[in-house]
Amino acid sequence: MAKHIKRKNRVDCVDCRVQAKCCRLGAWVDLDEAKKILGLGIKGGDFFHLEKDKDYPSGYRVGTSIEDEPCSFLTRSGLCAIHKIDYSLKPAHCKEFPYENGKLSPIANYLCESVKSMRRKRRMKKK
Numbered sequence: 001m002a003k004h005i006k007r008k009n010r011v012d013c014v015d016c017r018v019q020a021k022c023c024r025l026g027a028w029v030d031l032d033e034a035k036k037i038l039g040l041g042i043k044g045g046d047f048f049h050l051e052k053d054k055d056y057p058s059g060y061r062v063g064t065s066i067e068d069e070p071c072s073f074l075t076r077s078g079l080c081a082i083h084k085i086d087y088s089l090k091p092a093h094c095k096e097f098p099y100e101n102g103k104l105s106p107i108a109n110y111l112c113e114s115v116k117s118m119r120r121k122r123r124m125k126k127k
Contacts, residue, residue, distance in 0.1 A: 020078035022097055022111045026065025029091040030056040037073075037089050042081045045073040064091075 029037070034047045047062035064071040073081045082090045093100075098108035105111075 020070075020074055023071040023074045023080065023094075025068060025107075025111065026063050026071040027091055027093045027097075028053075028056075028061045028063055029093060031058040031060035031062055033089070033091055034062045037082055037091070040082065040085050040089065042073060042085065045081055047072075 029047065031050070037045070038047070045064075047064060048066050049063040051061055052059060053061040064073055071080075075081050075084070080090060080094065082094075098105050098111070100106075
């Protein structure tokens with residue numbers, strides 16, 4: 001996971017008018033991160049699909065959703081239950097989105113309204 005993202009390329013999710021849209025497919029979380037999150041006792045929040053993955057520190061990852069369902073930690077009000085309780089435990093993948101390994105995620109245009117908006121503005125300027 002990327003640690004440093006250039007400031008000019010950052011997307012400020014707080015300003016996004018539809019923050020929950022990026023959570024509608026869930027996220028991959030390191031198994032050790034997941035264990036800490038489960039310790040919060042968030043009702044309804046759970047992890048699925050344990051898989052080996054050498055790109056994660058523990059060597060394993062788990063998903064926060066089943067198939068194409070929204071993240072299990074997404075509250076009815078459209079906010080992240082983990083974020084509301086302890087931001088430091090919010091999965092790195094979620095904190096970094098719409099970036100992945102320091103670059104814009106391939107699914108950012110699909111899930112991130114802020115990225116879509118930035119791309120529309122760039123296209124308008126080019127015309």
